[in-house]
Amino acid sequence: MIDPQVIIDHWPYFAAGIWMTIQVSLAAIVLGFMIAFAVALLRTSRFRLLRGVASAYVEMLRNVPFIILLFIFFYGLPFSGIRLPEQVAGTIALSFFASAYYAEIIRGAMASVPRGQVEAARAMGFTYGQILRDIIVPQMWKFALPPMAGITTMTVKESSILSTITVAELTYQGIIVQGMTFAPFEVFFAIAALYWIFTAVLVRLFRIAECRVGSAELAAAARSPVASKYLTLEARP
C-alpha cells in the first residue's frame, strides 16, 4: 500500500535534497556552458594543435561514463594533493561532463549562421571578436537552444550520481529516508516526481526562450513582401 504519510513526515529531507539538486545542477549547467563556449571556439581555431586538444577533450568526456569521471575527481584528485569538498568536486565533474555535449551543440550552431554574413563582416574590417559578438552569437541561439534543452535535462538527471560520493542531493536524501522508513515505493516515486517537475520547468523555460528567438524571425517573415504576396485572405486572379 502506498502511504503518503511517509513523504509528509520526512518532507525536510526531500526539500533539502531538491534544493541541493537545483544548486548543483544549475551551477554545472552555467559553468558547463561557459567551458563549452571556450571549447567550441578552440575547435574552430586556426591552429591545429588547439583544435586537436579541444576535440580530444570532447571525445574523452563523451566516451567515459559519468560515474567514472566523478570518481576520478573525487577519489583521484586527493592523491595529487587537491582535496575538494564532495559538493565542489561533484559540481565540477558534472560541469565538465555537460560541457562536452554543450560544446558540440555550440560548434554546430555557430557553423549554422550563414557564412555570407560572416564574410560580409570580414570584408568590412571586423575583427573575429566583433564578428562573434555582433553576428554569430546573437544568431546561434535559434540553432543551439533546442538541442541544449535535452543536454540540460540530462545534466539534471546525471546529478543523481553525485549521491555516490555523498553529496546530499535529492537521490542521496531519498536513500536516507528509505533506510529509515523501508518504504521504497513512496520515497522513490516522490523523488522521481520531484526530478520530473524540475526538468519540466527547465524544458518549459527553454521553450519560452526558443519562442523568443524564433518568434522574432517568424514575425518578421510574416511581414515580408513575399509573405504578404502569398499569406493573404484576399482572392487573387
Add this chain to the structure above:
Amino acid sequence: MATPLLAIENLSKSYGDVQVLKGVSLDVHAGDVIGIIGRSGCGKSSLLRCINGLETIDGGTVNLHGEFIGRVPHGSGWRHQTERELIDLRARIGFVFQQFNLWSNKTALDNVALPLVRVRKKSWAEARETAAEMLVKLGLGDKTASHPSELSGGQQQRVSIARALVMKPELMLLDEPTSALDPELVLDVLKVLQDLVAEGMTMLCVTHEMGFIRTFGSRLVFMDGGEIVETGDPRDVLSAPKTERLRSLLGTIQH
C-alpha cells in the same frame, strides 16, 4: 600615366589542384569603372576576393596605393598577412556581394551603422545619423527600421551598397550585384551604381549587365580560364571582340 590606385601583378590562386587565377595583371586608376565579364568559374569572383584578402594569394601581388594586400615581402621572400593585418586594408575597400549578405539580426539602419561603430569607432548616435543619411540618399529612407527579411532583393542590395559606402571606401568591389535580383529590381540597383559612377567612385564590377558597362564603364575585362583574355574600352571590345571565346560568350548574353 599616374600611379595606379590598385596594381595587380601576376596574381595566381589555386584551390587544391585547380588553378583559378593564372597570372592576372591589372592596373586600376582612381575613377576607373571596370566591368569584369566571363563564364562562371573563370576566376572573376576569386579575383575580387583576393583583392581584399578574403582569399589567400598563392603568387603575384596586389597593391593598394603602395601597400601590399594579402602577400607581403618578408626577408628575401613573401609571406601571407594575418587576418588582423588585413583588417585596416579591408576597411578601405567596399565589397558588395551577389547574395547581399546583410546581417539578419539587425535592422537596415544598424546594418549600415554597425561597421562605423565597430571599425571606425564612431558612437552609435553618430553612426546611425550617417547611416540614415546614406539610406535616404539611396531611396530607402522609409526602410530604416526594417529587417533584411522584410525587404525585397533590390532593397537589400541597396542597403548592402549603403553599408559599403558609409565606410568611404577608396575602391568598391562588386561581385555580380544584380545577378540575384528579379528583373524589375535590377534597375533600382543599377541607378544607384550610376550615381556612384557620377561621383567618381572607383569600381571593379563583375557583372553581365552589358548595357551598364557599355554606357558607364571605362574599361572592360574579359576573363576566361583564370586569365584576362581581352581588355579595352567597353564599346570597342563589345562591338569588335577579337577572340572566339569572347564572341561565343557575348552570343549567350543578351545585350
